[in-house]
Amino acid sequence: MKELKKAWKQNEFQRCYLFYGTEAYLIQNYEEALKKALLPPGTETMNFDLLEGKQATANAIMDIAETMPFLNEKRLIVVHNSEFFRRNGRKEEGEALVEFIKKIPESTCILFVEEKAEKIGKLYKAIAKEGKAVEFQPLSEKDMIAWLQKLAKQGGLTLSSGAAVHLLRLSDAGMAHLQGEMEKLIAYKDGTGEITTKDIDAVCTVSLEAKVFDMIRAMGEKKPERAVSIYENLLALKESPFMILSLITRQFRMILCSSVFAAEGMPPTEIAKRLEVRDFAVKEYLRQSRSFALPVLKQALRDCLQTDLDIKNGRMADAFAVELLLIQYSSMA
Numbered sequence: 106m107k108e109l110k111k112a113w114k115q116n117e118f119q120r121c122y123l124f125y126g127t128e129a130y131l132i133q134n135y136e137e138a139l140k141k142a143l144l145p146p147g148t149e150t151m152n153f154d155l156l157e158g159k160q161a162t163a164n165a166i167m168d169i170a171e172t173m174p175f176l177n178e179k180r181l182i183v184v185h186n187s188e189f190f191r192r193n194g195r196k197e198e199g200e201a202l203v204e205f206i207k208k209i210p211e212s213t214c215i216l217f218v219e220e221k222a223e224k225i226g227k228l229y230k231a232i233a234k235e236g237k238a239v240e241f242q243p244l245s246e247k248d249m250i251a252w253l254q255k256l257a258k259q260g261g262l263t264l265s266s267g268a269a270v271h272l273l274r275l276s277d278a279g280m281a282h283l284q285g286e287m288e289k290l291i292a293y294k295d296g297t298g299e300i301t302t303k304d305i306d307a308v309c310t311v312s313l314e315a316k317v318f319d320m321i322r323a324m325g326e327k328k329p330e331r332a333v334s335i336y337e338n339l340l341a342l343k344e345s346p347f348m349i350l351s352l353i354t355r356q357f358r359m360i361l362c363s364s365v366f367a368a369e370g371m372p373p374t375e376i377a378k379r380l381e382v383r384d385f386a387v388k389e390y391l392r393q394s395r396s397f398a399l400p401v402l403k404q405a406l407r408d409c410l411q412t413d414l415d416i417k418n419g420r421m422a423d424a425f426a427v428e429l430l431l432i433q434y435s436s437m438a
Contacts, residue, residue: 109135109239113142118179120209121236123229125190125222127381128241130280132218135241136183143179143214151175154182161187163201170205170213182215190222190229199228206231242378244280246385249273252280253287260291263299271302273385274318275311286310313344317352318389320431321360325396329435336431346423347416353430354409356393361402363390397434405434 112118122139124132144152152174156165161184174180189199206228209215222229222238232238244252250269257264276286286309290300293308316335323331339349359380366376373391377384397405412430415421421429 109237110138113139118143118214119236120211120213121206121215121217121232123190123217123219123222123232123236123238124241125217125219125238126241127220128243128280129220130284131241131244135239136216136218139214139216140181140183143181144177148175148177152177152180154180156182156184156187158186158188159195161185161189163198163205166202166215167205170209170215174212178212180213182213184215184217186219187217188219189217190219190226192223192226196226196228199226203227203231206235209235243381243383245374246270246273246383246388249280249283249383249385253283256284256287257291257300260287260294261296262291262294265299268300268302268305270385272305272309273383274389275305275315276309282312313339313348314352317349317356321353321356321393322396324431324435325393327435329432332431332435333428336428340424346427347413350409350413350416350423350427350430353427354406354413356390357402357405357409359386360390360394360397361399361406363387364394364399364402367391367394401434408433 124135126132140149140153154169166182166184169182170180172180187199188194189196189202217232222240224230224233224238229238250266250273253269253272254264254266272283272286276283289308290304293304294300316339320332320335323329323335336349340346359382362380363376366379367373371379373384373387377387380387394402408430412421412426416423416426
């Protein structure tokens with residue numbers, strides 16, 4: 106990814122790019138960087154076109170691409186969420202662009218931005234060959250720590266690796282959210298000194314997922330009182346029992362998958378890629394897997410599904426049903 110910005114600074118551009126992946130913050134960052142590199146201030150209005158979803162058709166893209174830029178060397182076309190790159194999307198519409206990709210005018214740059222893209226598709230292969238296809242995956246824990254420390258430094262502060270890890274565990278994993286948390290911390294510290302774990306606890310919002318992490322950990326440690334206490338606090342904060350149940354189900358599934366993949370010899374970094382989560386989350390899943398035998402994890406998933414059905418069919422009250430599940434697996438850990 107870093108090679109992209111380096112090339113753009115040297116005025117080296119491909120005629121076509123595809124940005125895709127789960128890290129929306131990075132994709133947006135690089136999209137803005139490309140726009141700034143191609144379109145100097147004052148030239149954006151006449152030389153920038155944005156097409157969203159079904160608004161993006163092969164004919165519309167080709168028509169705009171053939172239009173000469175106005176008072177600038179380049180025209181930029183950005184296409185968001187076209188679904189050209191998915192088998193069950195608008196693959197056929199996208200394939201109408203395959204031949205055009207080979208002959209995009211020198212004066213035009215096309216950027217496709219997608220959440221998912223199948224590498225076996227004809228359009229994907231054409232862009233990978235004639236331009237650049239870049240997958241934006243979640244950063245590793247090491248890179249996330251370095252990024253947080255960079256944000257702290259820009260705000261005149263320091264942030265230790267330990268404090269950065271604490272923030273990652275506490276907050277939502279999304280980079281956009283974490284940037285917001287860092288801005289709160291910088292304002293709280295008034296731009297001087299060191300950000301400590303106490304500062305993070307005082308200022309930052311603990312994500313629902315992090316609280317469920319703690320709840321599952323309490324269950325694994327056979328501390329039903331602690332698990333139920335966390336759950337009751339979530340209910341007091343008006344969190345839905347259904348949402349909590351769905352996250353508990355996801356946690357058990359992730360713990361089970363991580364455990365199975367690790368037993369097959371898969372390294373944590375590869376497990377993280379397979380599950381589309383950050384590597385530090387996998388470390389936590391593997392740590393929690395030591396508290397639950399494999400058969401227990403499988404049964405837990407079945408019981409989560411049954412609890413969901415019992416609630417929907419009116420056989421059990423939602424809040425009570427989830428609490429019963431917590432108590433049951435606190436004793437089975």
